[in-house]
Structure formats: structure tokens, C-alpha cells
Amino acid sequence: MALPNLMLIAVFTYRPLVANIQYSILDWTLGAETARVVGLANYIEFFTSDDASRVLGTTLAFTVFTVGLSMALGLLVALALNTKVRGTTFARSAVFAPFVLSGVGVGLVWMFIFDPGYGALAWILRAGGLASPQWFNDPQLALSMVVIVYVWKNLGYCAVVYLAGLQSLPGDVMEAAALDGAGGIRRFWSISLPLLSPTTFFLLITTILSSLQAFDLIRIMTPLGNGTSTLIYEAYLQAFGAYNRAGYSAAISVILFVILLVVTVVQIRFVEKKVHYS
Template identity: 85%
Template sequence: MSDLTLERSSQSPSAQPKPEHRRPRFAGRTRRDFWVFLAFALPNLVLIGVFTYRPLFTNLQYSFLDWTLGSKTARNIGLDNYVTFFTSDDAPRVLGTTGLFTVLTVGLSMVLGILVALALNAKVRGTTFARSAVFAPYVLSGVGVGLVWMFIFDPGYGALSWVLRSFGAKSPEWFNNPQLALTMVIVVYVWKNLGYCAVVYLAGLQSLPNDVMEAASLDGAGPVRRFLSISLPLLSPTTFFLLITTIISSLQAFDLIRIMTPLGNGTSTLIYEAYLQAFGAYNRAGYSASISVVLFVILLVITVVQIRFVEKKVHYA
């Protein structure tokens, strides 16, 4: 009898689990948070759509047209602009110049940047002034920097030619020789953007754990060994961030090239070739748009590859 009573009591309605009360999806605080989010995000989304994605799709549309800049009529020619670019003699030259410029500027900026950051991380007098001096060129106008360095590289009356003449040497023709012109632009671009890499690496160095460094020092590891085995792996997130930003910046470098080599003598990267085709002597707006689309695809592929494969080698902890 007691067993029967126990069984009935276990099946009583009061012992059954009560159904969970689900909160309405957009009730009370949730609805208010949604409208606050929308109020802050919507203006930015509208601006991004109008000034980023709309020009992007418009440029893609123009790349299928045979359109001369300023003309009121245009003819749809499909993929002919892309075929013309990749089958022309200019494509290997422009793509090669773009690749060489990007690899050298990114590599030199990052290597020299981390070396400068190591020097600025030393606890000596004057480091604050040195950090400001190193970072200053990055915030300067590219047009102003280009004009100053044109005076320095001028083979006739430039500062560099005066120094070389004082040693009995003759200044090279920086602006007339395509290889020297590209070298000149690379040097100036690295000088201008070196401070950015140095400051970012300096922030990464100052965030490294001191206890790990002290433990390695007690174990007998020298400065070079500590840097290669501890600091450099711990700086991999910083290196990954700089790799993405500097590659994108180098592929879009325009102002220094436009000021120092207006005709693109050996310095015609993809973005500058697009400018010359649209606003130079050709006025080929549709063809210029197709070159811009090629540049966009290259940027997209590089970024996806970096995020998909390079990020796997990054140590975040």
C-alpha cells in the first residue's frame, strides 16, 4: 500500500516540471537595445553603402563599357577591356612593377620598423623626442613629402647631387632612368611609412610579459636569443596586423608616385596606370575601370589568403 501511495505521489501534477516561460523576442529591454543599436549603426551603414559599395558596383559596371571620359554615350563591350589589358604588353610591366613595389616597401618597412622599435624601446633619455621624430613623416602630406624629396634627388641642384659632387661623384639621373625612378619612389615611401610600423611594433614590445623575459634571462638566453625565440613569436599578432595594412596601403600608393614621377616612368603600378588611362592622354574611362577591378580582386584575394592561411601561424596567447 505504501508503495502504491509513493508511486501516485511521484506522478502528481505538482511534481511535474513546469514549462519554461520564454521571453518574447523583441520585448522590453531587448527591443530598446535593438533600436539604440540601429540608431548608432544605421548612419554608418548608409555612409558605407553610399560612398563605398555604390562606387564599387558602379566601377564594375563601367568596366564593361567602351566609354571615353566626358562622352555622353557608351557602348557595352562585355569583357573586352579585361582581355585587352591582359593581352597587352603593358600588363606584365604594370603587374611586375606593382608586385616589386609592394614586396619591397612592405618588407623594408616592417624589417626596419621592428629594428627602430627595438631602439626606441630602450630606456634612455630622449626616446620621447625620437619616437615623435620617427612617426612625424607618416602624418605628413604625401604631396609635400614628394616635393621635398624631388628637390633632394634632383640631379642638377638637389641636396643629394651636392653631396655627391663634394666627393667627386656625379648624381644619377633619377627621374629619367625607369629603374632608378622606381628605386627613388620606394626609398621615399619606406621613409614616410617607417614610423607607422615602428610605433605599432613598439606598442607590441611594451605589451610583452616581463616575467617571461626575466625567466629567459635567468636561464642564460642573450638579447638576440630572447628576441628570436620569445619576442618575435609573441609579436606575431602585431606582424599579422601590419602585414595586412601595409600591403593594402602599398597597393593603393598614389600621391608620391603622382608627384615624383608624373609620367609614370618605370613607376606605373596598377592604381597609377588606372589614373593615367582615365585622366591622362587616353581618357579611356571604361578601360581604367577594368584595371581598378583587377586591383580590387588582387586586394581581395591577398586579404582572404592572409586571413585563411597566414593567421594560423599567429600566436594570440
């Protein structure tokens, strides 16, 4: 019964992965009919170039900030949505809505907001007598801009998952702690947060993998990769930008795959030990 699905996975996931590894040892210009085998030259070139520290640093910064902010803010929003007040159903839908929107559409809307000339944010700052930052020209501001938009789009996912975790907490334990005199903050830090560790572990894995593969917002908001060239976007620029270096791009993709694999194994091997499943 599982054979059809396994065949689809083999054809559309593992076969491209193996082919990409083969392409990574080639000196191949995209569209060329011939390619030259160069072994590990593409990998050596990447790690010995100035691009390595820049791209890896940008990838690390983008992942740390997007994952940390999405999970922290998502937990706070989930705590707010877990209250029994009027309008929580609408609020939950509104919070989750950006997550299901197209990344292209979200990027285009936020480009209008951040535009220093005619954007909504620039208009608000000018009304207060302030000049709008050059979000698209400054590499650090460009990265901050993309992080803000990415967190806004994915905040609802973390909030909904945390909300499900909060609603599954045993009520008798919380009532017993309240009867013992534990306040709301104490119950959260000593009971709720430890019991939410399986949810936190799940979100940590999924959000890290998602952030490391983020592409659409970066492509739309910073098409030249000015300060926002993560590993996956650098692979795109090398293959489909001005360079057309398919082999070099494939090597960068393999590096990203290895990083994803190592991060996942480390989390399952070490981080899961701190998870409380009961």
C-alpha cells in the first residue's frame, strides 16, 4: 500500500538529490551541452572565497532571528488567544491568515510599506518629522526588513501550534497548582512551559528547516540579494543570475542539505533529551 508513495518520493525527492550531488562536481554553465568534471573544486572555491563567510553569516543571522522571534512572539500570542473572551475565534483566524498567504503577494505589499519614497511607513515617519531609512540600499537594514516580514508571516503558525499545546495541558495539574498558591507567572514557568517542551521541540525543528529554505520573500523584496543572500538564495543567484554556474550552485545546495541534515540530527539526538513527554 505504501509502494506508490515511496516511488513518488524516490522519483521526485531522492533522485533529484542524487543528481544534484553529481552536478556539484562539474564545471557546468547552465544551458551548455558539455560539462567538465572538477571533483571537489566547487566546494573548495566556495569555502576559500569571501562569499562563504558572508553567505553563512547571513544565513545564520536570518535563521536565529526568524526562529527566535517567531517562537517567542508566537508563544505570547498563543497565551493571549487562550483566554475565554469575546472575539478570540476571529483573532485566531486573523493571526493565522498571513501564514497561508502567498509569499510573493506578502512581499509586494511589504515592499510598498517599506519604500522610502512613497511607502506607508515613510509617510508616517515624515508626519513625525523623521526621515525614512533606506531599507533596500543598506545591507543590514535589508536583512532586518526581510526578517520582520518573515516573522510577521510565520507568527501565526507558531501561535496556533502553541495554542493547541496550551489547550492540551492537564487542567487538574493547573488547578492543583493554583490551590497550592502558585500565581499565574509561577504556573507558567514551572508547569506550562515544561509541559510545552514537545510542542517547542516540534516548532524548533520545523521553523529552523523552514527558515533555512526561505526563498520567496527574499527573492521578491531584495532581488539582488543586497545583504540577504542566504545559502539557498546564493544558489539561485549563481545558477539563474548573471553567472549561470549550475555546478557551483549545485555545490552550494549540497552544503545547505548537509547543514539541514546535521541540524536535524543534532536536535533529535541532544535537544530531545530535554523534552518532557509526560
